[in-house]
Amino acid sequence: xxxxxxxxxxxxxxxxxxxxxxxxxxxxxxxxxxxxxxxxxxxxxxxxxxxxxxxxxxxxxxxxxxxxxxxxxxxxxxxxxxxxxxxxxxxxxxxxxxxxxxxxxxxxxxxxxx
Amino acid sequence: xxxxxxxxxxxxxxxxxxxxxxxxxxxxxxxxxxxxxxxxxxxxxxxxxxxxxxxxxxxxxxxxxxxxxxxxxxxxxxxxxxxxxxxxxxxxxxxxxxxxxxxxxxxxxxxxxxxxxxxxxxxxxxxxxxxxxxxxxxxxxxxxxxxxxxxxxxxxxxxxxxxxxxxxxxxxxxxxxxxxxxxxxxxxxxxxxxxxxxxxxxxxxxxxxxxxxxxxxxxxxxxxxxxxxxxxxxxxxxxxxxxxxxxxxxxxxxxxxxxxxxxxxxxxxxxxxxxxxxxxxxxxxxxxxxxxxxxxxxxxxxxxxxxxxxxxxxxxxxxxxxxxxxxxxxxxxxxxxxxxxxxxxxxxxxxxxxxxxxxxxxxxxxxxxxxxxxxxxxxxxxxxxxxxxx
Numbered sequence: 001x002x003x004x005x006x007x008x009x010x011x012x013x014x015x016x017x018x019x020x021x022x023x024x025x026x027x028x029x030x031x032x033x034x035x036x037x038x039x040x041x042x043x044x045x046x047x048x049x050x051x052x053x054x055x056x057x058x059x060x061x062x063x064x065x066x067x068x069x070x071x072x073x074x075x076x077x078x079x080x081x082x083x084x085x086x087x088x089x090x091x092x093x094x095x096x097x098x099x100x101x102x103x104x105x106x107x108x109x110x111x112x113x114x
Numbered sequence: 115x116x117x118x119x120x121x122x123x124x125x126x127x128x129x130x131x132x133x134x135x136x137x138x139x140x141x142x143x144x145x146x147x148x149x150x151x152x153x154x155x156x157x158x159x160x161x162x163x164x165x166x167x168x169x170x171x172x173x174x175x176x177x178x179x180x181x182x183x184x185x186x187x188x189x190x191x192x193x194x195x196x197x198x199x200x201x202x203x204x205x206x207x208x209x210x211x212x213x214x215x216x217x218x219x220x221x222x223x224x225x226x227x228x229x230x231x232x233x234x235x236x237x238x239x240x241x242x243x244x245x246x247x248x249x250x251x252x253x254x255x256x257x258x259x260x261x262x263x264x265x266x267x268x269x270x271x272x273x274x275x276x277x278x279x280x281x282x283x284x285x286x287x288x289x290x291x292x293x294x295x296x297x298x299x300x301x302x303x304x305x306x307x308x309x310x311x312x313x314x315x316x317x318x319x320x321x322x323x324x325x326x327x328x329x330x331x332x333x334x335x336x337x338x339x340x341x342x343x344x345x346x347x348x349x350x351x352x353x354x355x356x357x358x359x360x361x362x363x364x365x366x367x368x369x370x371x372x373x374x375x376x377x378x379x380x381x382x383x384x385x386x387x388x389x390x391x392x393x394x395x396x397x398x399x400x401x402x403x404x405x406x407x408x409x410x411x412x413x414x415x416x417x418x419x420x421x422x423x424x425x426x427x428x429x430x431x432x433x434x435x436x437x438x439x440x441x442x443x444x445x446x447x448x449x450x451x452x453x454x455x456x457x458x459x460x461x462x463x464x465x466x467x468x469x470x471x472x473x474x475x476x477x478x479x480x481x482x483x484x485x486x487x488x489x490x491x492x493x494x495x496x497x498x499x500x501x502x503x504x
Contacts, residue, residue, distance in 0.1 A: 024247070024364035052262040052318045054254065059240050061254065069254040069318075071263065071366060079366040083254040107249035 008102045009044040010109060012078040013037045021078040044099035045114060046074035053088040070111050072097055082109035119214045120344035121351045121500065123151025123337035124462040129301040129450035131231045132331035136168055137177050139333035140227035140455075141184040147223070151337040151347065155186055158337075159219040161193040162210040164202030164226030165454040170241035171233050181227070197454070199245035199489030200403065202226055204457025204496040207336060208356050214340050221343060225335030226455035238329050242453070245490040250365055258318040258326070260365055260491050261404040265320055267371040268406060272421045280320045284311035285427040286405035287324055287447050293434060294444020297474035299459075301330050301450030325405050327445070332452030334459040351465045354390070354482070355499040357383030361492040377414035377486065380497040384484070385416075388499040392416035395499070396480035397467045398438070399460035401488040402445040408432075411486045412440065415497065434475040442467065442475045457487035461498060468502040 014021045017034035028035050049071040057064055061083070068084040068091060082099075084091060090113070098114040125146025127139050140163060148155065161182050169175045178193035196206045203226025210224035230238050243251055246260070269279045288308060294300040306324065314324035344350040361376035362368045385391055392415060400411035409423035417438050418426055426432045432440035443449040443463045446456060464483035466472035485498045 022364065022367045024249070024367055030367075050263055050266060052259045052266075054256065054259060054318055055316065058243060058251075058256050059236060060251065067254060069256075069259045081250050081253040081255055081366050103252075106252045108252045 007044065007099060008104050009099055010042050010080055010102050011039050012042055012074070012076060014040055014076070021076055023078050023080040040076070042074045042076055044074070046072045046097055048091060048093055048095045048097055049073050049079060050093060051084070051088065051091050070097065072111060080109060082111040084111045086113055117341040118344070119211050119338055119340060119353045120347070121336050121353065121461070121465050122339045122344050122347040123147040123149070123153070124335070124465050125150060126299050126334045126459060126462050127332055128299050129330045129332040129452055129459070132229055135172055135174070136165060136227040136229040136333065137181040137184045139229065139331065140181045140225060140335065143225060143227070143333040143335040144185050144223055147225070147335040147337050153221060153337060156189060157221050158187055158191060158223045160191055160210065160213055160222045161187070162196065162206040162213070162222065162224045163193070164196045164204070164206035164458060165228060166197050166199060166202050166245070167228060167230060167241045167453065170237070171230055198494040200401065200451070200453050201457055201487045201489030201494040201496055202454040203334065203459070204461065204485065204487035204498060205358065205494065207458060207461055207498070208358060208496055210338050211353050211356055214338055220340040222338045223335060224338060224458070225333065226458040227333035228452040228454040229331045230329045230453065231331050235329070247364060255365060256318070258321050261406055262318040262321045263365070264371045264410070265406040268409065268424065271372045272424065274424065276320060279424070280312065281308070282424045282428055283320070283325055283405045284308055286402065286408050287311050289427040289433055290402060290441050290445040290447040293442045293475050294448025297444050297449055299473070300444045300448050301328060302444065302448045321404060327403050327447045327451040330450030330452040332450060332455050332459065334455050334462045336458065336461055336465070349469045351468050352501045352503060353498065354501040355384035355386065355388030357381060357387070357497045359383070359495045361495060363493055365491055373420070374410055374414050374492040374495070376492060376495045377411060377488065377497070380495040381415040381486070384497040384499045388501070390482060390499065394482050395484045396439070396482050397442065397464065397477045398440050398484045398486065399443060399445070399463055400440060400486040401456070402441060402447055403451060405447065407488065408440065408445065411488070412438065415484070415486060434477060439477045442472065442477065457485065457496060460485040460487055461500070464500050468500060
């Protein structure tokens with residue numbers, strides 16, 4: 001059973017015409033101008049594309065303490081920014097990750113090593 | 115349509131920490147600009163003003179008519195405020211330009227103003243972050259993180275190791291502080307060393323404190339006029355071309371963070387209208403909110419080839435006496451970054467360069483100058499090309 005079962009997972013958009021996918025809500029495809037975007041739920045499994053340690057978190061994330069900003073490419077082909085509380089030295093580009101938690105209200109996405 | 119539009123007057127307040135509200139700051143800059151143009155308050159037909167954060171930092175919205183009232187203009191002319199993040203000042207300028215170009219007005223006051231330093235640094239950062247996507251902010255995005263992603267993407271694209279990247283970026287800050295040390299309106303009129311940058315606190319690797327511009331207060335204003343009026347003025351500087359574009363909203367959806375197609379699009383539009391190309395530009399002010407962005411601005415406008423920009427300061431190409439003189443004001447790093455006014459400062463500075471009246475480092479006898487002003491995470495871009503004739 002996948003580790004992400006029973007969690008809220010991020011949704012993404014896919015274009016039925018050209019296959020483009022993205023994480024930010026929009027009414028039309030930025031690649032082919034089609035209007036046939038469908039909203040799907042991600043598996044929550046992906047790889048790190050890049051990461052940046054943040055030593056001084058902003059006010060809205062103060063409760064987390066220092067964190068790592070991670071740019072994740074999910075298995076469905078779209079990218080999304082997330083937060084990892086794993087030590088930066090334990091993360092690298094290409095690391096397999098899964099969604100640890102996702103808040104549909106605030107869109108706060110926590111990522112952990114998969 | 116009016117044939118052409120010129121800048122006939124400019125005014126700038128010293129950038130730094132102000133002791134008066136942003137609308138008062140703007141009134142001072144506006145009166146300087148009107149005095150420079152040799153026109154009276156009663157001749158102004160519209161006001162376009164850029165401002166981003168007065169609702170956060172001064173608990174005051176609707177500042178366009180407030181600024182008009184403070185200047186002492188009581189002729190019931192239209193006044194508009196523009197909020198397009200760090201590009202607000204140049205967007206206000208462009209709207210004033212288009213208003214004259216349409217034939218609706220003959221003399222228009224434009225510019226920008228900002229007062230950030232009246233509140234805490236934490237509150238400023240919170241306010242500034244609102245120029246980015248709210249969901250991506252909840253997912254950990256702050257400006258320093260964005261610029262770190264950009265710098266790292268650039269380093270990977272051009273195979274530059276981390277240590278070299280940090281040194282090359284530092285040289286851009288050093289160059290801008292060198293220029294800023296001569297600019298009497300700059301917030302930081304002092305030079306810095308490589309050690310100053312390299313030893314400054316790490317914000318988000320590879321971005322350090324001294325790679326970034328400060329938060330600033332300031333106001334700048336310009337008087338624009340139609341062809342027939344400008345011809346009677348002593349030193350009109352003509353708006354030869356103007357372009358504006360919008361960039362990708364979502365950082366995560368960007369396919370290549372080492373470039374910004376919106377800068378290229380705005381530049382191409384400005385070049386087309388001005389009937390010039392990158393090689394014709396004698397002096398430029400670009401948006402170095404973080405030094406890596408100076409690189410993107412220079413490359414995306416074609417002033418430098420892709421992959422060249424990062425070396426430009428170390429090779430002294432972007433110094434006042436180089437082949438691409440860049441940010442002779444000191445740029446955002448040293449002149450300062452009064453957000454909603456920054457684009458207006460750039461336009462005032464290039465105007466003064468073309469007139470041979472800039473109170474700082476100048477290029478020799480320039481004819482054509484350019485500004486590149488960028489808001490948010492590259493989401494709003496203006497490029498303006500100015501020309502001196504005769």
